Amino acid sequence: EAQVTQNPRYLITVTGKKLTVTCSQNMNHEYMSWYRQDPGLGLRQIYYSMNVEVTDKGDVPEGYKVSRKEKRNFPLILESPSPNQTSLYFCASSGGDLYGYTFGSGTRLTVV
């Protein structure tokens, strides 16, 4: 089944403790992206990747890092999480502009 898999689904952590949210897709898509969803703001792009080793900032990249060492994986790293990063995070992948993005099930992160 074609899908984007994120882990974990839920995470509660403390301020400053580094964490990684994993994302993997099995569709051989070139494009991958991370979004955060906050009430009243819709979804905003954090980082995106156009291929292996090619990543760039989206609209809200502060406090986040990403890497794309393999085509299928696109982890999101929070080196020093803060409470304002409490949010619902989505990973997505795309095979090109005609297809839109396929989204993962989301990771609900709480930073206390």
Added chain:
Amino acid sequence: AQSVTQPDIHITVSEGASLELRCNYSYGATPYLFWYVQSPGQGLQLLLKYFSGDTLVQGIKGFEAEFKRSQSSFNLRKPSVHWSDAAEYFCAVGAWDSSYKLIFGSGTRLLVRP
């Protein structure tokens, strides 16, 4: 600036009634337009998309949307709503010429009365 506006934060309809969710976009080039649905606790599922051609597009679950370039709109419709349609709906425009992203509206939450 590129943007998507969904003017209705909440909409309540009775089961069996028709539905229209509004979406207006601002985008300089030819827009790639999408509607996604998010059920509680779930990810986003693509309902339908428009790239070119026929301005009335059909999607899954009985939804359709009409692209009107003159009004910069891409409204979502369904002739008869089911209780299972209660969810949050997001309109998005594909900004493939920049950061290869979807620009989302803030969403419309649909409530269905029995």
